[in-house]
Amino acid sequence: MKRTIFLQDENAIWLKGNIHSHSVFSDGDLTPEQMKEAYKHHGYDFLAVTDHDTYTDTRMLTDEKFTMIQGFELWANASNDKDIHVHFLWDDKIDGIEPGQKIHLPVRTGKESIALCYKLREKGCYVMLNHPHWSMLNSSEIEDENPYDAVEIINYGTEWLENTGDGSVFWSEMLYRGCRLWNGGGDDNHNHHELDSMYSDSFGGFTVVKAADRSAKSIMNAMKTGSFYTSTGPSIYDFYVEDDEIHVVCSPCERIFISGHGRPYQRKFGRHVTEFVTKLRGPEKLVRAECMDAAGRSAYTNPIYLD
Structure with a gap:
């Protein structure tokens, strides 16, 4: 039996997007229209404008070749009341959130933040x-039972600007504890x-979904089911487990790492490695891959759960 996180549909398409950006409606320097044109020019297929504590409605900017995802970024708190930022994404409408609305917690505590996350997730938000590293967040400060679909690892x-954007170790620690979380990646661009x-x-961290079509609904369905990878450069064309073998297919890389719920335990090195096939070891609860190119840029799959 073939097991994979990518949508298995012969008509499915790969779409590249930035799911984390800020406009003039919070602390960015570009309008949503300017950002859309810039990302479209650079070969992107979708964009989420996620202003701080503000829902900026961009649905009218969607056209037949470019899709706008809706969302915002909330200044919130972890369970111990340490400052964190939480992302909310959706396709079209979420009950109780209106265009231009300012979203503030009545009391900014960990308890209130987590309650809002659960509430909006139940309404359909991703x-x-x-950025756990930028927030100086330790994985032990997040409960095993948490409201998150994903952790932003890129x-x-x-x-680029502060050397604090790599959340891959934090994500690995959460997976090691048994939390089921997808990864995530974007620019968090402010365009100053x-x-x-x-x-x-801009244009350095991105998410590539394998979706049924270009609609916001299909893109968000791909996000919610893990049918995507995050990257700073390389492309991943396939990742699956079949007959106790792990298969990774990617653009030319120098290193491919296979990890379970802990650190990498299998690897393949070479000047132009585009495929890695290796056996499962047996005790894995999940497998995931990282593909790294000659410039040190990485692409990360989501986990395939084997239990």
């Missing part, structure tokens, strides 16, 4: 814990500098 803006500047925080 909930992601953002935050290009904070990684020119797009072609060395200080630009």
Whole structure:
């Protein structure tokens, strides 16, 4: 039996997007229209404008070749009341959230934050814990039972400008504890500098979904089911388990790592590695892959759960 996280449909398509960005309606310097055109010009297929504590409605910007995902980023708290940022994404409408609405917690505590996350997730939101490294968050500060669908492991803006955007270790620790979480990745761009500047925080971290079509609904269905990978460069074309063998197919890379619920335990190195086939060891509860190219850029699959 073939097991995979990617949508198995001969008509499915790969779509590249940025799910974390900020506009002039919070602390960014570009309008949603300007961001859409910039990302469209760079070969992206979808974009989420996720302003701080504000829902910026961008549905009218969707066209036949580019899709806008809805959402916002909430300044919230962990269970111990340490500051964290939480992402909420959806396709069209969420009951109780109106265009231009300011979303503030009445009391900004860990208990109130988690309650809101559960509430919006039940209404259909995709909930992601953002940039844990930038937030100086320890995985032990997040409960095993939590309201998140995913952890942001690639935050290009904070990684490029502050070297604090890599959340992959945090995600690995959560998986090791038994939490079932997808990964996530985006730019977190604010565009305070020119797009072609060395200080630009755009076009460096992205999510690639395998979806039924270009609609916001299909893109969000792919996100919720894990039918995507996150990347700073490489492409992943397939990842599956069949007949006790793990298969990874990717663009040319130098290193492919296979991990279970802990650290990597199998690997393949070479100058132009595009495929890795290896046997399951037996005790794995899950398998996932990281593909790293010659420039040190990585792409991460979501886990395939084997239990």
